[in-house]
Amino acid sequence: MKDLDLVKQIGEDLAPGRDERLAALPATAFRDAPRRRPIKTWQAGVGALAVLVTTAVAAGSWLSPQLSNGPTPRAATVLDNAAAVSQQTAMSPPQDSAYIFTETVSSYPAQVQQPDGSFKIVRDAPTVTQVWLPVNPTRSGQQRQGPKSDSAGWGPWTPLPPCQQAQEQDPVKVSSFSECARGVLPAGFPTDPSAVLAWLKGEVSTGTPSPRPSTGRAIGGQDALAFERASTLLMQGTYLLPEQRSAIFKALAQIEGIEAERQVQDGAGRQGIGISAGGSEALVFDSTSFAFLGTTSSAVMRQSTTAESGKTP
Numbered sequence: 001m002k003d004l005d006l007v008k009q010i011g012e013d014l015a016p017g018r019d020e021r022l023a024a025l026p027a028t029a030f031r032d033a034p035r036r037r038p039i040k041t042w043q044a045g046v047g048a049l050a051v052l053v054t055t056a057v058a059a060g061s062w063l064s065p066q067l068s069n070g071p072t073p074r075a076a077t078v079l080d081n082a083a084a085v086s087q088q089t090a091m092s093p094p095q096d097s098a099y100i101f102t103e104t105v106s107s108y109p110a111q112v113q114q115p116d117g118s119f120k121i122v123r124d125a126p127t128v129t130q131v132w133l134p135v136n137p138t139r140s141g142q143q144r145q146g147p148k149s150d151s152a153g154w155g156p157w158t159p160l161p162p163c164q165q166a167q168e169q170d171p172v173k174v175s176s177f178s179e180c181a182r183g184v185l186p187a188g189f190p191t192d193p194s195a196v197l198a199w200l201k202g203e204v205s206t207g208t209p210s211p212r213p214s215t216g217r218a219i220g221g222q223d224a225l226a227f228e229r230a231s232t233l234l235m236q237g238t239y240l241l242p243e244q245r246s247a248i249f250k251a252l253a254q255i256e257g258i259e260a261e262r263q264v265q266d267g268a269g270r271q272g273i274g275i276s277a278g279g280s281e282a283l284v285f286d287s288t289s290f291a292f293l294g295t296t297s298s299a300v301m302r303q304s305t306t307a308e309s310g311k312t313p
Helices: 003-010 046-058 075-087 193-201 221-235 242-253
Strands: 099-106 109-113 119-123 127-134 141-147 158-160 259-265 271-276 283-285 292-295 298-306
Touching: 075 242, 075 259, 075 271, 127 158, 193 221, 193 242, 221 242, 221 292
Parallel strands: none
Antiparallel strands: 099 127, 099 298, 109 119, 127 141, 141 158, 259 271, 271 283, 283 292, 292 298
């Protein structure tokens, strides 16, 4: 689909309502992107690469030079469409004894000084990361990394310790966000978008979102924190069920101030639409199917369940 057609489809004049889904959108496989480098920082927050990528983003490094001059779709429209697509994906809850295998390709931007003294933004060599997260949070996982150009060049295995937080059954008790790497979300994770937004903000007592910032105000505080935490969930290798993924996208759509950019590239070089909260990175969605691709640093190429850690499906 050409960019002009895309704009006509999802432009503001034709944007669907908040609760209106798109019809007949294709089902898509999970394509999320954990982004961690070096390998020992897998469980770090989304802001781990902020220093590295802030300059690159300011220079427009993740925007394709073919960015057209046409109007950009609204961020909320893109997220609502992505939520509708997610609902059509057929996925079943994994068994408690299984592991969630996720393979990502990451390529990070850097500045290179040219002979004339100017700087050019380039990406480093792609790195492949394979991660096994247990469905049962009391078990350990593991991961490994290697250059994309050399399948025999895998580095040493790195263990991922079990999550110390017990699996809670009370929905109220799971309202606090945890950075603990786990294969699935805790029991009782809400599916209502407003409740998900409150969960991402850590609002345990009321379960409702805090007041939104006024139009034109930079995203900050709890809204920025919610966007960062949602990005972590989408990229750290968690096996998100269709209703969970859809609710996360709809929750992000409720944050005022988020922006959309066309012709953005994910960590694997795939072009799409970027959604940014004004931070160091953007979430990237396929411009045709609205499938979530990853971030401007990483892209998940495949995800599946395995019977044991270290086994590739």
